[in-house]
Amino acid sequence: MNKGTILSVDDDENLQIVIGQYLESDGYKVIKASDAHTAMEKAGQHELDVILLDLVLPDGEGLTLIPQLQKETTAGIIVVSGKSDTTEKIVCLEMGADDYITKPFEMRELSARIKAVTRRREPSHDIRAGVSKAKDDLAEKITFEGGWCLDRTQYQLFDAQNKTAELTTGEFKLLEALILSANRALSREHLFDLTRDGEFDAYDRAIDIQIARLRKKLKDDSKAPQIIKTVRGVGYMFCGHVENE
Amino acid sequence: MNKGTILSVDDDENLQIVIGQYLESDGYKVIKASDAHTAMEKAGQHELDVILLDLVLPDGEGLTLIPQLQKETTAGIIVVSGKSDTTEKIVCLEMGADDYITKPFEMRELSARIKAVTRRREPSHDIRAGVSKAKDDLAEKITFEGGWCLDRTQYQLFDAQNKTAELTTGEFKLLEALILSANRALSREHLFDLTRDGEFDAYDRAIDIQIARLRKKLKDDSKAPQIIKTVRGVGYMFCGHVENE
DNA sequence: AAATTTTGTATCATTTGTGTAACATTATTT
DNA sequence: AAATAATGTTACACAAATGATACAAAATTT
Secondary structure (H helix, E strand, O other): OOOEEEEEEOOOHHHHHHHHHHHHHOOEEEEEEOOHHHHHHHHHHOOOOEEEEEOOOOOOOHHHHHHHHHHHOOOEEEEEEOOOOHHHHHHHHHHOOOEEEEOOOOHHHHHHHHHHHHHHHOHHHOOOOOOOOOOOOOOOEEEEHHHEEEEOOOOEEEOOOOOEOOOOHHHHHHHHHHHHOOOOOEEHHHHHHHHOOOOOOOOOOHHHHHHHHHHHHOOOOOOOOOOEEEEOOOEEEEOOOEEEO | OOOEEEEEEOOOHHHHHHHHHHHHHOOEEEEEEOOHHHHHHHHHHOOOOEEEEEOOOOOOOHHHHHHHHHHHOOOEEEEEEOOOOHHHHHHHHHHOOOEEEEOOOOHHHHHHHHHHHHHHHOOOOOEEOOEEOOOOOOOOEEEEHHHEEEEOOOOEEEOOOOOEOOOOHHHHHHHHHHHHOOOOOEEHHHHHHHHOOOOOOOOOOHHHHHHHHHHHHOOOOOOOOOOEEEEOOOEEEEOOOEEEO
16 A cells, blocks of 8 residues: 655654654655755655655755755645744745645644645646646747747757857757747746756856857847847846747 | 635634735635535635635534535635644545634735645646746736736836836836735835845835836826825835736 | 867956935925 | 924945956867
């Protein structure tokens, strides 16, 4: 009997043991992590149904962990917090957590909340039926303003004369990411995540430089850019009309 | 703009009024019932998204009401209880309630929980470039009085001619915060918290200045403002009719 | 491993955004 | 209506964000 797989993320070793024992005897498979890093790791390795998440962790990712985990899995997230602070509750729920429970809690309550969360995620509750599936399969060639054509099979950008702009793969990925979210401002961090692995450091200017290089190759004047606009305080945005093929 | 329809079932008249006002100014349509019988009736008549349910009712159906309501609608059920009794919580969640909140609660928390419940019931967010877009509960474009359109993906405000008003991100955030709590007076401190980090100093006039700049760009005469009104001794309030897209 | 290409860091210049202070205006109280 | 308090306005200075350039470090190719 396996009711589902739960990832428990908490620093507190004793609590981990208690939770683990209870939930296992309840029929769940329990995976444990005691810091944000391993949490993300485990989330990538297992098919999770629910994540119990304490936001106070030694490598303290805190709130940002919620969207990160959601990117990695489709599991429900229950924030387990030491504080019963309304603002935090709200923020958590708004960031996408499914529920919020305050320590100390009774195991029975935790179990009930887990059930409630998993129940909601069952197909029967899913109202997705009839909703057009997101088009994952994107065009192989995308043309835009100025006769440019991004060829996603060749990893190259061609101009109106069909001459290659000699983009590097990094530049290509960045441009692709921008185009796929055209007319939407994207933060540097977001762009970083979309185009490469590793940790983004807030003072990292790498994206800026790459944008500058891209602009040059796109002949987009950075003083008054027409294609890649900078959104001050936010990041960059691809502007313009895009056509798929 | 209609975020959804909520049925509030509670015996307490005052609470009903408070909840009703808050949620309505929040963009929900609110229907009220003060006993189990009318609750069932209303549930049959309307397309509900969320039901706020106090189980202590004059004709005291209590817990059995949960499955009955679920038979009638597909709305999410949030149990609003006077007791913070774990057993009751568990029973409610097990009977199929989606959430449980204990009186007294802050309206903000209630609002957040409603959002969380409705979010879960929404169709999946569109997945562009494999990135799950951080899904707000809110519209991407909000239009209001005078043909203005706040584009939350571009971080810009456009006028009726679709020309950008050149808001800075700070100004944008402030306007967004005001709009999202339209027709509700917000204190400077609250606005500060909503739009930036750090500590608010009571003698800080920064918000005033930013309001002034916003008004100018919105062509809102500060002598007789139509869009952002001053609420003396309190703060500011966005007035007007807002439409989501 | 040398050469080449690609990417990142450091630095400085420039632009843009925002708070402060001082004063003007409007509202409220006396 | 005077006095007071709250808010609006403006100019200015400072801070922060971004762009540009040169160079260093990786990564890739030869």
